[in-house]
Amino acid sequence: MLDNLYRQVIMDHYSHKRNFKELYGSTIRQVHYKNPTCGDVMTLFIELDQNQIRNAAFIGEGCSISMASASMMTELIKHKSVKEISCLRTAFEQLIRHGDTTDGIDLGDCLSLRGVHQLKARHNCALMTWQALDKILKNEKEYCTPLRSY
Secondary structure, three states: OHHHHHHHHHHHHHHOOOOEOOOOOOOEEEEEEEOOOOOOEEEEEEEEEOOEEEEEEEEEEOOHHHHHHHHHHHHHHOOOEHHHHHHHHHHHHHHHHHOOOOOOOOOHHHHHHHHHHHOHHHHHHHHHHHHHHHHHHOOOOOOOOOOOOO
16 A cells, blocks of 8 residues: 555656756756666756755656656755765665665655666665756765765
């Protein structure tokens, strides 16, 4: 029953992508990212203001997991500090790589991707947008990127 609910959440985010648009302006940072294992592509747009994400959006093409994950992540990180996002990033990778949740960290709809940990070939699909975020925030003092290489 829960697996079916998670599948519905994923398909809803895939079919009705949130924040699927380009952002423009002098405060917008962007990065183009291609999943090295399957060819999914996306461009992530972030508006960072005083160490807080004011807005986040993406455009791209890919499988249901990568596009749903991008939709979920852009919703999750809005109006959060770089430090909070760093904690979310670490918790999400734990969820995808090991199926583990982190106490005190609310991943929202991203929890619906928990089953991906059983599909090692799909890990990069779920992590793609977060890896793009790593590239945008890598020079921010309060952002700690995972020590793994992609």
